[in-house]
Amino acid sequence: MTINKYTTSLDGLIIENPVKSFFDYCIERENIRLKREKGEIFPWSDDEIFQKGRFLNVFREDDKVSKSIISFAEPLKNDLPRLIQALFFGRWCNRQETLDQLNHQDLESTDALRVKLSKSTQWENFNAYPVQDVMWMGKTYSRLDTATYLFNEIKEDLVDIILNSELDVIKATNNINELFKMENDFPIFMALIDIAWFREDVIPITSEVPTGIGAQPYLDRLEDYLGLDNHQDVATKMISLQQEYWPTAKREFYPIDIEYQSCECRKYFSYVNGTKKFEGKNLLIID
Secondary structure: OOOOOOOOOOOOOOOOOHHHHHHHHHHHHHHHHHHHHOOOOOOOOOOHHHHHEOOOOOOHHHOHHHHHHHHHHHHHOOOHHHHHHHHHHHHHHOOHHHHOOOOHHHHHOHHHHHHHHHOOOOOOOOOOOOOOOEEEOOEEEOHHHHHHHHHHHHHHHHHHHHHOOOOOHHHHHHHHHHHHOOOOOHHHHHHHHHHHHOOOOOOOOOOOOOOOOOOHHHHHHHHHHHOOOOHHHHHHHHHHHHHHHOOOOOOOOOHHHHHHHHHHHHHHHHHHHOOOOOOHHHEOOOO
């Protein structure tokens, strides 16, 4: 069982209205993105936490790695097995610099791809989330072998598992991890939810999503404040409240957005609470 190292990150901190705080955070973070894109000079916010800490964009499609994965996989949207292979490879790699140097055709030459990646000092993103070895039919595969060999070999099997999961990303994640036996199934989930960018007939973008360990503390606050029973109900309610709190947002939130930004709110308020420090990969460095 994965131990949630973030469980106590918000302990003792009073957040009077976590719903308003959630949307206030999203609005400010989105304003920062827009200012950066316009070429405005740092700092893009008067908030010291935003000046010092690194945060993901509000909408996943605006993140650098997501943009690279979308570009990498787009030509395969009508070839479901190869699309799924590309998306799983993308999340096992999860590094913009690597993905931007490849194209989907590289996935067909597994030996050459493995040699190319193994020569790189860092082909994968260690900091995003842990990607452990994968089990398949009694054999263990490293991260590199999984990304290059295994996904190519089992892409049709993955299609069958996903299509038999009844358009349910949580069920699909669980069904695949019954075979992969990963302690942290988050990379599986990320690859699956990415399918919704291309094939909503396979994974709808409105799918309910599982709770990641980073999002749990803030979702617990929202659940308690809203008087709801679970995090899926929280996502539904927060989506309904978007028109009240952020009617000018560029698009409607989906359940993945609520989970995604609850993790970022947990991060933000951990700085407020002093349980997170501005150091290492957390420190914002301006190029």
